[in-house]
Structure formats: structure tokens, C-alpha cells
Amino acid sequence: MLRLTTALALLAATPAFADEIWVTNEKDNTISVIDADTLEVTRTLETGERPRGITFSHDYSRVYICASDSDAVQVMDPVSGEILHDLPSGEDPEQFVLHPDDRRxxxxxxxxxxxxxxxTExxxxxxxxxxxxxxxxxxVSPDGKIVVTTSETTNMAHWIDTExxxxxxxxxxxxxxxxxxxxKDGAExxxxxxxxxxxxxxxxxxxxxxxxxxxxIKGVHEDLIQPVGFELTPDGKTAFVALGPANHVAVVNAETWEVEEYLLVGRRVWHMAFDGDHSRLFTTNGISGDVTVIDVARREAIKTVKVGRFPWGAAYRPTGG
Amino acid sequence: MRVIGLAAALSLTLGAAAASETKVRIGYIGVEQPAPPVLSNLDPVPDDRALAGARLGLADNQTTGKFMGQEWVLSETLVPEGGDALAAARAALAATRVLVLDAPAETLTAIADLPEAEGALLFNATAPDAALRDGACRANLFHTLPSDAMRADALAQFLVQRRWTDVALISGAHPRDHAFAEALKASIAKFRLTLTGEKEWVFDADMRRNASAEVPLFTQQLGEHDVLLVADEIGDFGRYVVYNTWLPRPVAGSEELVPQAWSPVVEQWGAAQLQSRFEDQAHRDMTPEDYAAWAAIRTLGEAVTRTGSDDIAVLRDYILSDAFELAGFKGRPLSFRPWNGQLRQPIPIVTDRAVVATAPLEGFFHQGNELDTLGRDAPETTCRAFQE
Structure with a gap:
């Protein structure tokens, strides 16, 4: 994923200190900022109505937030937590992706x-x-040539030529x-x-x-196994897939497509983000209103962090330097 | 037989401008039924009930269809009270093999039995009658509105879960009230609840003025119970029962806590998007009948898109197969029961202000699909038409 590869590049250059995971709370109109080391919520920031998608600019100087019911994408200064301005977004923005040009x-x-x-400029x-x-x-593909939008009721992936x-x-x-x-570098x-x-x-x-x-999953009806967010490890070998109301994250071998394990997390698990060195994975659990922290190597949930109501999106922010 | 966009659909990749064009025409027939008189004027029945849902389903299919080389058309026929519904159906069937119907049960079976309807696909969007899913079922007639039995079972599951096992029942005199009361009693037996008392609503006075005086005495004779069920499907008297009962008891059934195919208070599972699309288009709330008509047309949209065919036999087979699933904004994939053509679906149990629970409730298991704990299951059905 784009923001992760970028994050890695940045990390290589500047070692991180107390990095953060930012979580949008859909029904609280806030963002919970989690300290990636202490796993405590250090800040709660006000946003527009119904915040969902969240992503950082490539240098992490700005954070973009889909404030769906405010019909705006908000641009926030991640240091002060202040909203700098809104971007025109069309109606009901839910999710977005930042082009590798860091602009579109x-x-x-x-x-x-x-x-x-x-x-954005x-x-x-x-x-x-x-x-x-x-x-x-x-x-968005890593070379920036293709953007894909999926549509929930039409059941399609629409492939957009960005030129x-x-x-x-x-x-x-x-x-x-x-x-x-x-x-896998855009191959899939x-x-x-x-x-x-x-x-x-x-x-x-x-x-x-x-x-x-x-x-x-044994004991869970197949109808309740509803894949939503997912992330791959940087080597492209392992995928973590959130399964919604099944309350589990599947660990998938990304080369054989086989599921290797199911990890129990909070209720209605939705999206997720890795921390800087990809040792931990943070999942948003909408109904239980918390974030599960997964130890990636041990494939184990190690902590639950209480956040706001209906946590939706998650994004990583390095703070070192 | 015309096969549309098959090559393209099979490869699962379609160019921006799909090469082959398919035109799918759906007939909608709404048979106007006299609205029974009710005491309160608070709830007008919308003129475009069910029809507005069909129109939204069509708009949804069109948006999808433009990426698939499909064009969708809805031909609307409204038959006035006393009009000739069969003639309207014949005319529609001359132009299309697919109809969505808003009509009473006897009209539905009469249309299904027309020689012109043989091999057609008909969708019942508004009749909840048990018989249509049982002895009076037809192989060409599918049902997207839940039956009375499905709704009653949903409520019974909730009562079991709450351990409100002793129930009393008041039923109105309208045939719809009787039908729902029968469904409730069948569910009471199925889920081993106890019926402690039962009365028919006999008042002919205007309850808006004297409910507080009459209802306590009327309900006093119902014996000790945990919850009072009301079968008042036409919305006549139930509203005057609430808070006027002899014992302080919750009211459920047609009033207060109601099992519904759809309700404006359903907002989970992306339902808020469907609600807002509907409201933008129809400028009112979406009713269960609107939902059922929408689901019928979306079912066709899914079937045409997934099979790449508009051949009726191909579509019918696909719709009844395990491969079919409709995303119906109720948290689970919807599918059709192969024994009677009924759309399987969760049933929200709602008040005017919130979804209290959604059936099937946790703990009600089924060897196949938990949705089949609601309504007539395969072993019980007397429908034979689908086995031929």
C-alpha cells in the first residue's frame, strides 16, 4: 500500500520515536490518537461529521479526513490538531486515496x-x-497510472486511467x-x-x-464472515483481512491464497494499519468501540485500546525526527 | 433465446463502453385495492407504495447496467379499483416475460395461471399471505415480501430470547388481521410460548376519545401475561391500546414493537445509503413493500449481470441456485428458498425510533441457513410447484 511504502522510506531516513496510530470515530466526530509504544490514547481531536477515511500527506505534515456527513474532506495539522481548511469533495465522501504525486x-x-x-494544492x-x-x-497503483474505485451495490471494480x-x-x-x-509493487x-x-x-x-x-471459521456462520479492510506485510507474503461481524482477522498466505490462521479481535472489525516497523497491527472494531493491537510476528492480539464510538479508519504517523 | 454480453461477462472484464447492448424490460402492475377505513388519519398510505421501490431498483440496475452494456426499462401499469387486472397482465406479458406485481393474493394466482404467464418470472412484492408460499404457490411466482409467518416467527424468537413467554392476543376483524393473528398463533406454538388469552377487537366507537376508559377493562380479561400481542395490520386500533392496558405490559405485533421487512429506522449495514437514495427519489420513507419491489428488480439485475443472459429459464435457475446472493442491506446475503420461491431475509424488529433486534436471533440454529428459522421451512411446506 502506498502510504506504507512511503512510511517505510521515511523511516529508513529518520528513526521514529513515539509513533502514532490515528483512528477516526465515525459516530463521535473525533479522531483518537494512539501512542504506538505505550498503546494509550494520548489525544482526542474534533473533526467534522461522521469521519471515516483518513490518510496522511507523504511528508506527514497534513492529514486528510473524509467528514462524510459534512460533505467535505478536511485538512488537519497533525501537530496542533487544528483543521486548516476543507477541500471540495463532492457529496458524502467515504474513502479516498492520495496519488503518488502527493497532490491529487x-x-x-x-x-x-x-x-x-x-x-489538494x-x-x-x-x-x-x-x-x-x-x-x-x-x-492507486504505485506508479500512479491506475486508480480503482469499487462500488458496493454495482459490485464492480472500476479501473481509472489517471492520465x-x-x-x-x-x-x-x-x-x-x-x-x-x-x-506486490502493483502487480496485483x-x-x-x-x-x-x-x-x-x-x-x-x-x-x-x-x-x-x-x-x-468454526462456529461462525459463513454469512457472518464479511471481509472488509486488509493489509499486506511489506514483503507481500502475508495478508491480514478484517472479517467484520465474524470478529476475527484472517492471516492469509499471500502467495498460496490459503488462510493460515484466524485471530479473535473486537466486534465488527473494519479497517487496520501497521505501525512503522510493521511489528504491530491496529484494527478498528466498530461495535465494541475499540482497537485491537496484534503482534504481527506472534500473530496474537496483545491489547485492546478503548477509543470513541464506531472506530472506522486507521492510519500510521511517525513522529520522530 | 437471446444471450447477452455473455462473452464479456464470462471473461469478467468489460471495456468502458461495453460492446453488446441488452435491453431488459420489466413490467410493473399495480392493482389498486380499496383502503379499509381506520380510526386515525395519522398515516396516509402513499399512492406510489411499492412502485417507488421498483423505480429505485430500476435506477440501481441502470447504473450498474451502463458498465455492462445493459439497458433497463420499467413499464408501469396501474389498474384502478374494479379494473381488469388480468387484461393488464396479458398486455404486459406480450411485451416482457418479467413482471413485478402489487396485487392481492387471488389476483396474483390468477395472473400466474394465465397461459401467457407460463414460463414467465413473476414477483409478488406486496402480498404476505401464507397460502401463496404453501398450497397456492406457483412455479412462476416468487415472493420478495416476507410472509406473515416469517414476521411472526421473528417476533416469537425475540419473545423467547427476552423470556416473555406468556402472551395474550387481541386481533382486529379485518381478514389481514385474522391472517396475521393466525401466523402469530402458529409461531406461539412453534416456539413454545403460552397464549394466556385472546380477544377480538369489537369496538365500533371512536377510540380517539375513549380509549383510556375502554381499553383497560377490555384487556383486564386477558389473564396474566408478559406481553400483549396486537394483530391490527390495517392500523386501525392498535395505537389506542398502547399505555391503556390493564396491566403495565409492552405491546408488540402490528403495533409498537413490530417485525418488518423494512423500516426507516434501519440504518446499519449500509442501509442508510439505500434509505437516502430512496428518500431523494420518492420524498418519503421507504416501506416494506417498496423494499420488496426494489429487491425483486435488484434480483433480476444480479441475475442478468452474473449469468450474462436474459433468458428466463437461465435466470430462474440461477435465482434458485446456491450461487445467487443479493446484497440487501440487512447484514447477510439474501437468497431464494428453492421449495417455494420466497426471498430469505433477516427481519428487523422495530419501534418507531429504533431497531430493537434483528431476527434470526442468536441461538436459533438451523442445519442449513439460519434465515430458514423464519417462516415455512422445507420439511413443512405444502408447496409442490417448485419440485416439478
Whole structure:
């Protein structure tokens, strides 16, 4: 994932001190900032209404927040916690992705079946692209040439050429796609389908399906296994997939597509973020209103951190330097 | 037989401008039914009930269809009271093999039995009658509205979970009230609750003025119970029972705590998006009938997209198969019961202000699909038409 690779590059240059995990609380209109070492909430910051997607600029000087019910993307100074300004975002922005040019923000407008492209410097809308119903998942290829929007009710991944800002391919996925990521240096696109209960792996070059990952947990009805957010380790070998109301995170071998383990976390696990050295993974648990901290090497939940109501997105911020 | 966009759909990759164009026409027939008189004027029945849901389903299919080379058309026919519903159905079936119907049970079976309807796909979006899913079922008639039995079972599961096991029942005199009361009594037996007393609502006075005087005495004779069930499906008297009972007891059934296919208070699982799309389009709240009509048209959208076909036999097979699943904003994939064509679905149990629970509730197990703990299950069904 883009922000992680960037984070790694940055870490290599400047060793981190007390890094942070930022979590948006959808039903509290706040962000909980978790100290990645002490695993305590150190700050709670006010945002607009219904904050969901969250991502940092490449130098971490700004944080972008989808304030869905305020119909705005907010730009915050992560040091002071102050909102600097709003970006025009189209209606009901849910999730977004920052282009490798560190300028263009691709925003899914859930209520409008549109992907909006905003220039974060001029603060202008550059393009609006018609996509399927309830766009949500947003991904950008590491070379910046392709952006993918997934639409929840249309059940498709829409492949957008970022030079022309037009769709060049549409691929069907299982019901209710939620999250998309380019992985393995952009060679593959992964898309989770919440109601379908699968993750589809596409070959980026041909936009054809390579594999479909399925999940089964003993004692949990298959209908309740609903994949949403996921992250891969930087070596591209292991994936962690949040399974929503199944209250588990699946650990998937990203080369064989086999599920190796299921880790019990909080209720309705949604999105996740690694810390700087990828030793810990933080998952947002919407219904239990907390964050589970997973030890990546031991594949074990080590702590639960109470945050606000309905934590949704998570993003890593290095603070060292 | 016309097969549309098949090559494209099979490869699962479609260019921005899909090459092949498919036009899918759906007929909608709304048969106007006289609204029974009720005491209160508080709840007007919208003129476009069910129809507005069908229109939203069509808009959803169109948005998806434009990426798939599909064009969706809805032909709306409204039959006035006393009009010829069968003639309207014949005319519609001359133009399309797919109908979404808002009609009473006897009209539905009459339409399904038309020679022109043989091999067609009909969706019942508004009739909850048990018989349509049982002895009076038809192989070409699917049901997206839950049956009375599904709703009653949902409520019974909630009562069991709360351990409110002793229930009393008041039923209205309208045939719809009787049908729901029968469903409630069947659920009471199925989930081993106890019916402590039962009365029919007989008042012909205007309860807006004297409910506080009459209802306590009326309910005094119902014996000791944990919860009072009211079967008042036409919305006549139930509202005057609440807070006027002899014993301080919660009211459930058609009033106060109500099992519903859909309600404006449903907002989880992305439902808020469906609600707001509907409200933007129809400028009112989405009813269970709107939801059922929406689900019928989305079912067709899913089936055409996934099979790449508009052949009715192909679509019917797919819809009844294990592969079919509809994302219906209720937290689980929806599918059809192969024994009677009923859409499996969770049933929210709601007040005017919130979802109190959603059935199937935890602890009600089923060897196949937990959704089949609601309504007539395969071993009990008397529907044979789907086995042929």
C-alpha cells in the first residue's frame, strides 16, 4: 500500500520515536490518537461529521479526513490538531486515496455514484468520474497510472486511467466490495467483498481474476464472515483481512491464497494499519468501540485500546525526527 | 433465446463502453385495492407504495447496467379499483416475460395461471399471505415480501430470547388481521410460548376519545401475561391500546414493537445509503413493500449481470441456485428458498425510533441457513410447484 511504502522510506531516513496510530470515530466526530509504544490514547481531536477515511500527506505534515456527513474532506495539522481548511469533495465522501504525486486526492462519493478528483494544492475539483452505486474502496497503483474505485451495490471494480481520468475497464467482483489495494509493487489488485465473503485477486496488467480467497471459521456462520479492510506485510507474503461481524482477522498466505490462521479481535472489525516497523497491527472494531493491537510476528492480539464510538479508519504517523 | 454480453461477462472484464447492448424490460402492475377505513388519519398510505421501490431498483440496475452494456426499462401499469387486472397482465406479458406485481393474493394466482404467464418470472412484492408460499404457490411466482409467518416467527424468537413467554392476543376483524393473528398463533406454538388469552377487537366507537376508559377493562380479561400481542395490520386500533392496558405490559405485533421487512429506522449495514437514495427519489420513507419491489428488480439485475443472459429459464435457475446472493442491506446475503420461491431475509424488529433486534436471533440454529428459522421451512411446506 502506498502510504506504507512511503512510511517505510521515511523511516529508513529518520528513526521514529513515539509513533502514532490515528483512528477516526465515525459516530463521535473525533479522531483518537494512539501512542504506538505505550498503546494509550494520548489525544482526542474534533473533526467534522461522521469521519471515516483518513490518510496522511507523504511528508506527514497534513492529514486528510473524509467528514462524510459534512460533505467535505478536511485538512488537519497533525501537530496542533487544528483543521486548516476543507477541500471540495463532492457529496458524502467515504474513502479516498492520495496519488503518488502527493497532490491529487481520489475520493469515493458514496451517495452520488461518483469518484471526485481534487487537487489538494489548488483546492479545486479536477475531474468527476461516473462510477457504480455506492463507491467505497479506493486504490492507486504505485506508479500512479491506475486508480480503482469499487462500488458496493454495482459490485464492480472500476479501473481509472489517471492520465485521462476516465474508466478503461470494469471488472465484476462478489457482492458488496468494500476495500481495494494494489499489492506486490502493483502487480496485483486485491478487492474484498463483504456480502460475497471473499477477496478477489486481480492481475493488474490484464485486469483478470487470478484467485479468490475464501474464509471459514468454526462456529461462525459463513454469512457472518464479511471481509472488509486488509493489509499486506511489506514483503507481500502475508495478508491480514478484517472479517467484520465474524470478529476475527484472517492471516492469509499471500502467495498460496490459503488462510493460515484466524485471530479473535473486537466486534465488527473494519479497517487496520501497521505501525512503522510493521511489528504491530491496529484494527478498528466498530461495535465494541475499540482497537485491537496484534503482534504481527506472534500473530496474537496483545491489547485492546478503548477509543470513541464506531472506530472506522486507521492510519500510521511517525513522529520522530 | 437471446444471450447477452455473455462473452464479456464470462471473461469478467468489460471495456468502458461495453460492446453488446441488452435491453431488459420489466413490467410493473399495480392493482389498486380499496383502503379499509381506520380510526386515525395519522398515516396516509402513499399512492406510489411499492412502485417507488421498483423505480429505485430500476435506477440501481441502470447504473450498474451502463458498465455492462445493459439497458433497463420499467413499464408501469396501474389498474384502478374494479379494473381488469388480468387484461393488464396479458398486455404486459406480450411485451416482457418479467413482471413485478402489487396485487392481492387471488389476483396474483390468477395472473400466474394465465397461459401467457407460463414460463414467465413473476414477483409478488406486496402480498404476505401464507397460502401463496404453501398450497397456492406457483412455479412462476416468487415472493420478495416476507410472509406473515416469517414476521411472526421473528417476533416469537425475540419473545423467547427476552423470556416473555406468556402472551395474550387481541386481533382486529379485518381478514389481514385474522391472517396475521393466525401466523402469530402458529409461531406461539412453534416456539413454545403460552397464549394466556385472546380477544377480538369489537369496538365500533371512536377510540380517539375513549380509549383510556375502554381499553383497560377490555384487556383486564386477558389473564396474566408478559406481553400483549396486537394483530391490527390495517392500523386501525392498535395505537389506542398502547399505555391503556390493564396491566403495565409492552405491546408488540402490528403495533409498537413490530417485525418488518423494512423500516426507516434501519440504518446499519449500509442501509442508510439505500434509505437516502430512496428518500431523494420518492420524498418519503421507504416501506416494506417498496423494499420488496426494489429487491425483486435488484434480483433480476444480479441475475442478468452474473449469468450474462436474459433468458428466463437461465435466470430462474440461477435465482434458485446456491450461487445467487443479493446484497440487501440487512447484514447477510439474501437468497431464494428453492421449495417455494420466497426471498430469505433477516427481519428487523422495530419501534418507531429504533431497531430493537434483528431476527434470526442468536441461538436459533438451523442445519442449513439460519434465515430458514423464519417462516415455512422445507420439511413443512405444502408447496409442490417448485419440485416439478
Amino acid at each position: 486526492l481520489y475520493i469515493a462519493n458514496e451517495d452520488d455514484a461518483i469518484t471526485t478528483v481534487v487537487d 489548488t483546492r479545486r475539483v479536477v475531474a468527476q468520474i461516473d462510477v457504480g452505486i455506492e463507491p467505497e474502496g479506493m486504490a 485521462t481520468e476516465t474508466i478503461f475497464a470494469n471488472t465484476l467482483v462478489d457482492s458488496r466490495p468494500r476495500h481495494a489495494e494494489f499489492v 489488485l486485491w478487492v474484498s467483498a463483504e456480502i460475497g465473503g471473499t477477496v478477489t485477486v486481480f492481475d493488474t496488467a490484464t485486469q483478470t481474476e487470478k484467485a479468490r480467497i475464501r474464509f471459514a
